[in-house]
Amino acid sequence: MQDLHNKRIVLGLSGGIACYKSAELTRRLVERGAHVDVVMTEAATRFITPVTMQAVSGHPVFTDQWDARISNNMPHIDLSRGADAILIAPASADFMAKLVHGRADDLLSLLCLARACPLLVAPAMNREMWLAAPTQRNVAQLRADGVSILGPGNGQQACGETGDGRMLEPLQLVAELTAFFQPKRLKGKRVLITAGPTTEAIDPVRVITNRSSGKTGYALASAAWEAGADVTLISGPTALETPYGVVRTVVESAQQMHDAVMSQIAHQDLFISVAAVADWRVANVSGEKLKKDGSGAPKIEFAPNPDILATVAAIPNGPWCVGFAAETENLAQYAEEKRKRKGISMLIGNLAQHVMDADHTTVSIFDDAGEHRLPKSSKQAVARQLIEAIAQRLPQVPPCKA
CATH class of the missing domain: 3.40.50.10300 (CoaB-like)
Structure with a gap:
């Protein structure tokens, strides 16, 4: 099934245990015909290696805003140009706060600020972090800024607690991303x-x-x-x-x-x-x-x-x-x-x-x-x-x- 045929997706990983799901997510996106460019924060590389993400995506992984592989040395510009969407999965509480305030101190936050395409965010964090007032304010502001919030899910978390805050499962995120590109001809029906x-x-x-x-x-x-x-x-x-x-x-x-x-x-x-x-x-x-x-x-x-x-x-x-x-x-x-x-x-x-x-x-x-x-x-x-x-x-x- 090629639901995402010829779609170019920039998949961003911020730091969190849910990074382990991102490898499966990448594989599923590629299966459906998408070209996936992976961008990782330094914290994300502590949970899953760029080698793994390169293997499942079939493309080099980007972690450095000064990456010389980009001819003009501007990966924060080139990666988002021509992309159909940027998906941050997982999106930590810290990274969502960066997005709200326009901070741009690494490659992933830079390209989100400089993007010329839609941005989708899949939150992943402890339930108390998700329910915290600052996080909820940030989520509301991201929505007001036109960012699509996918999830989070509810269930058992890596810390042993149970509640809202889990990143959606890979196939759920594929469904959300596929739906994002479909015309909303029955909206409100x-x-x-x-x-x-x-x-x-x-x-x-x-x-x-x-x-x-x-x-x-x-x-x-x-x-x-x-x-x-x-x-x-x-x-x-x-x-x-x-x-x-x-x-x-x-x-x-x-x-x-x-x-x-x-x-x-x-x-x-x-x-x-x-x-x-x-x-x-x-x-x-x-x-x-x-x-x-x-x-x-x-x-x-x-x-x-x-x-x-x-x-x-x-x-x-x-x-x-x-x-x-x-x-x-x-x-x-x-x-x-x-x-x-x-x-x-x-x-x-x-x-x-x-x-x-x-x-x-x-x-x-x-x-x-x-x-x-x-x-x-x-x-x-x-x-x-x-x-x-x-x-x-x-x-x-x-x-x-x-």
């Missing part, structure tokens, strides 16, 4: 998404279900968060981790998913129904495990499950609704019929046998103007395109009608 399969009990140990990895729905939740939305994900059983920044509710059956959606649908701006919801449930669920006793297959009776999308679409002045259709044939016909039957303005469809459990997908958008096919790409890349398409339509159409 509240989005509710369903994903994954539902399972319908036959007996205490057996279920029937629809095949679904949940990858597309989870990718959409992540893309919506990247676009600035407040995202709630209601998911059936999957092995996927909750997307960073997203609130997840886990359910099993279609009825549970229906109830969870209806309990949270009020005040939502957008509802995206991606889940592979079972159309039927078992009406005669056994309270005990069914046995193979030689009398033949058990007789299973079915009853219809609630239609979640149609129910939400019928809410007066409810959220704008987007549906999904996974078909095995006649995609254009069946998807358009479903869109009209549900009473929604936009539906996304694909052929299930081509994308099931895969990391790449091909989808078409169906709306009043017809079918719009998107090129095959990773599910995350397609999800970003779909969020853009949804954002383009949101101001132009009324909410779902009853």
Whole structure:
């Protein structure tokens, strides 16, 4: 996944035990296509060596403002020119205080002051240091100055105490940095998404279900968060981790998913129904495990499950609704019929046998103007395109009608 392809990142390390995470962070950034230039304070070199950071970044590490490797002997200027962002991770309390007051007594603080690109800061310190009034004043001032503050996280700290102040984990920082570069087309919007399969009990140990990895729905939740939305994900059983920044509710059956959606649908701006919801449930669920006793297959009776999308679409002045259709044939016909039957303005469809459990997908958008096919790409890349398409339509159409 090349989410940061051709992005040039200056990664700054100030002194702190969290420097050990910076090597992994660098590796993850490089994996995603970023060019990473590492700049370290003298204190940072006490926790991790420049040799390590050079090995994982693939580029020389800078520690000295007088570094003669730069032809004009001005690394504080040259390193930030052409950079897409400077990320300080870890950012100590001392270094944040430097930034607030414009102090520039080493290479890292110098290039932050002389930068011509955005600055992001990932605090890392003891919980009492984080909560101290001077630190909180400094954080407020950095935000007022346009600096993005990433974190901190909460948890056990190297000193043995527990609380706020931990540097975010490397993958969390990658998610934050990736989102930073995404347009905020859904900023301020509240989005509710369903994903994954539902399972319908036959007996205490057996279920029937629809095949679904949940990858597309989870990718959409992540893309919506990247676009600035407040995202709630209601998911059936999957092995996927909750997307960073997203609130997840886990359910099993279609009825549970229906109830969870209806309990949270009020005040939502957008509802995206991606889940592979079972159309039927078992009406005669056994309270005990069914046995193979030689009398033949058990007789299973079915009853219809609630239609979640149609129910939400019928809410007066409810959220704008987007549906999904996974078909095995006649995609254009069946998807358009479903869109009209549900009473929604936009539906996304694909052929299930081509994308099931895969990391790449091909989808078409169906709306009043017809079918719009998107090129095959990773599910995350397609999800970003779909969020853009949804954002383009949101101001132009009324909410779902009853």
